[in-house]
Amino acid sequence: MKSKYPALVAMLAVLIATLACSFGLGGVEGASLENLHMAFDQDGNNPTTVFSPSDVFYVVGDLNNAPAGTVVEAQWRAVQIEGYEADELIYEQTINDFTEESFTGTIYFQLSNDTGWPAGDYKADVYLDGNFVESAPFRVQ
Numbered sequence: 001m002k003s004k005y006p007a008l009v010a011m012l013a014v015l016i017a018t019l020a021c022s023f024g025l026g027g028v029e030g031a032s033l034e035n036l037h038m039a040f041d042q043d044g045n046n047p048t049t050v051f052s053p054s055d056v057f058y059v060v061g062d063l064n065n066a067p068a069g070t071v072v073e074a075q076w077r078a079v080q081i082e083g084y085e086a087d088e089l090i091y092e093q094t095i096n097d098f099t100e101e102s103f104t105g106t107i108y109f110q111l112s113n114d115t116g117w118p119a120g121d122y123k124a125d126v127y128l129d130g131n132f133v134e135s136a137p138f139r140v141q
Contacts, residue, residue, distance in 0.1 A: 079137065
């Protein structure tokens with residue numbers, strides 16, 4: 001007669017491993033990016049979704065528990081702008097210089113253009129470690 005203990009022990013090990021991942025046991029919890037918004041400033045104190053053609057665009061967010069090596073990327077895209085394809089990539093930026101064991105703070109990306117931006121709808125798609133987080137839509141008029 002076979003013992004049921006090896007199967008029970010294996011199932012218990014899988015359950016413990018699953019719970020450990022869910023609760024972040026064994027290290028720093030996973031990084032998160034929250035409160036993503038467009039603003040006139042790098043601190044995000046002057047939020048907006050409407051810019052003039054000569055403005056500098058800022059997408060600002062709160063990064064939490066980001067271990068060293070975390071990568072945050074912004075993809076600036078045209079949504080509906082004359083002369084651009086829908087969802088055309090305009091510019092990409094990456095922040096990957098986190099060296100602390102766990103960084104928590106405000107991060108930002110900025111985009112400017114010496115000749116001004118054409119009127120229309122834009123967005124900044126933001127990714128955390130290669131995973132899409134959120135789009136921050138905005139308009140130039």
